[in-house]
Amino acid sequence: MEKVIEAVDMTKKFGSFVANDSLTFNVGRGEIFGLLGANGAGKTTAIRIMCGLLRPTSGKITVAGMNVYRQAERIKRRIGYMSQSFSLYEDLTILENIRFYGGIYGLPERVIRRKSQELAEKLDFWRIRNSLIGSLPPGWKQKLSFSIAVMHRPDIVFLDEPTSGVDPDTRRQFWDLIYETAAEGITVFVTTHYMDEAEYCERVCIMADGRIEATGSPADLKELYGAGSIDDVFVKIARPPRG
Amino acid sequence: MEDVAVKAEGISKAYNGHRVLENISFQIEKGEVFGFIGPDGAGKTTLFRILSSLILPEKGEAFVYGLNVVDKYRDVRNITGYVAERFSLYRDLTVEENIRFFATVFGTTLSENYDLIKDVYRNLEPFKNRRAGRLSGGMKQKLALCCALIHRPQILLLDESTTGVDAVSRREFWEMLHKLKAGGMTIALTTSYMDEAAKCDRVALLYNGRIMKTGSPDGIADSFGLDLIQVRSQRLYAVKKELEKLPSAPSVSLFGDSVHVISGEKGLSLEDIEGFLKKRGFEDTQVERSRPGIEDCFLALSRGYKKKGTDGEGY
Numbered sequence: 079m080e081k082v083i084e085a086v087d088m089t090k091k092f093g094s095f096v097a098n099d100s101l102t103f104n105v106g107r108g109e110i111f112g113l114l115g116a117n118g119a120g121k122t123t124a125i126r127i128m129c130g131l132l133r134p135t136s137g138k139i140t141v142a143g144m145n146v147y148r149q150a151e152r153i154k155r156r157i158g159y160m161s162q163s164f165s166l167y168e169d170l171t172i173l174e175n176i177r178f179y180g181g182i183y184g185l186p187e188r189v190i191r192r193k194s195q196e197l198a199e200k201l202d203f204w205r206i207r208n209s210l211i212g213s214l215p216p217g218w219k220q221k222l223s224f225s226i227a228v229m230h231r232p233d234i235v236f237l238d239e240p241t242s243g244v245d246p247d248t249r250r251q252f253w254d255l256i257y258e259t260a261a262e263g264i265t266v267f268v269t270t271h272y273m274d275e276a277e278y279c280e281r282v283c284i285m286a287d288g289r290i291e292a293t294g295s296p297a298d299l300k301e302l303y304g305a306g307s308i309d310d311v312f313v314k315i316a317r318p319p320r321g
Numbered sequence: 322m323e324d325v326a327v328k329a330e331g332i333s334k335a336y337n338g339h340r341v342l343e344n345i346s347f348q349i350e351k352g353e354v355f356g357f358i359g360p361d362g363a364g365k366t367t368l369f370r371i372l373s374s375l376i377l378p379e380k381g382e383a384f385v386y387g388l389n390v391v392d393k394y395r396d397v398r399n400i401t402g403y404v405a406e407r408f409s410l411y412r413d414l415t416v417e418e419n420i421r422f423f424a425t426v427f428g429t430t431l432s433e434n435y436d437l438i439k440d441v442y443r444n445l446e447p448f449k450n451r452r453a454g455r456l457s458g459g460m461k462q463k464l465a466l467c468c469a470l471i472h473r474p475q476i477l478l479l480d481e482s483t484t485g486v487d488a489v490s491r492r493e494f495w496e497m498l499h500k501l502k503a504g505g506m507t508i509a510l511t512t513s514y515m516d517e518a519a520k521c522d523r524v525a526l527l528y529n530g531r532i533m534k535t536g537s538p539d540g541i542a543d544s545f546g547l548d549l550i551q552v553r554s555q556r557l558y559a560v561k562k563e564l565e566k567l568p569s570a571p572s573v574s575l576f577g578d579s580v581h582v583i584s585g586e587k588g589l590s591l592e593d594i595e596g597f598l599k600k601r602g603f604e605d606t607q608v609e610r611s612r613p614g615i616e617d618c619f620l621a622l623s624r625g626y627k628k629k630g631t632d633g634e635g636y
Contacts, residue, residue, distance in 0.1 A: 116487040116488075116489050116490060117457060117458045117485075117486065117490065118457050118458075119487075162485070216360070216361045216362055217360075239485065242485055243360060243484060243513045245359070245363075245513075245619075246515060246616050246619055246620050246623070250574055250575055271485065271486070271488060274577035277578045278557070278575060278577075296578065297555065297578075307578070308577075308578075312488050312489070313488065313489055313492065316488075316489050
């Protein structure tokens, strides 16, 4: 399988604190890859490095074939990112948000118009295209935020706790979107605190105290740890730091 | 009435014409762990602000230990420990200063009620001189709990205390709550994690400002009344997509490592589903009947609400 992320001994230190300790892993094209870990385990640091936002202390890391030390700016154009706060502009309308992000990603005006049409049909929001984002229910913002994050057809989309607080039905609709996107060849890299969602990933990686403790398919990890669910695996591995 | 900790009757509230709570009624017994389960936007926080006397209901009445939350708000506050959804302690004060501050406000001292918070505070004590703003998420949550407990309240109101908290820390938090319950405290809480319902004595399922159902987790599951079939496979998503083509299955949902199928009025046998999947090349499936959980119930009820057009989202 073609590798979209390759990390060898990825390390990040903040002073004497080691946030990422020699992480080695890779993620394939079109794969749905889950990163799990307790609060403070080092997930956000790892994601920031892969997004080209944070320079690692050492290690060899390529994202979409590009080097995170020398090509951070080019990496930013080849990835999509969605945070738990959805990062849409509340005071702009749906269409304005799409145009804004399309512009940031360097899409030509005509492509942005076509994408707006496509998105409107897919998410069924043409009727409310001129509504302010702030007036939309959380489930809508979430789907829109995701669709905007992959509008420029990135190689990878990073989702940082994308489903916190969303109702069970909308959470499932969101995973349908994730599967469709991965099937189109876009790699999905996701962090979540919902252990049932970890089961939906093709492979998961579990971090504790800055290190990778386990990587594998949910089925393999359950067998390896003699656990009935990923939740049980997680509790066995992830001892949260006392501090 | 002596056993009632909270009683709410017909509470409604709207902001700027947007209905947030619609005719909410419930009763919480003393010593109970009672959970309001629902997604963001369901009205959980508004409800807890009313119960803790921070905002006024538009319609309806609420009583905490027999005290009206509007007329007797001072007394309500003395017997209530409230942890807000957002971290609302003093970031520039240290851990210990925060606790002492809240103790003083309620006319008590840290040493007087130390035994009540010691289980929680023990983890925090090594950091007692650290400013609250510099604590990790899990530590902030523990400090907020200490500050809410320091005046030895009769009832704890915890709003979204476990949101964004990892699975291990959530387990620890629940162990602490059950210790407090064992000491006789009433605990009312809100959460969007469906799996936490099982840890409550009773729950209310909240959606778009309404209570869809109230009862014990087992009682709600028993009243589900629909046939639930669980399908496991190595190719779970493909199986789910295939099952959606079943003519008589009104609901097919992913649930972790399995797919849940709720069959319609005609009913589906295990053999029907097995045969259907086999014909389409899925050989490795395990199909069995299963007991519904709270999340199954929530899904079924909330989809019903959407269909009936009572969905307040209006899109």
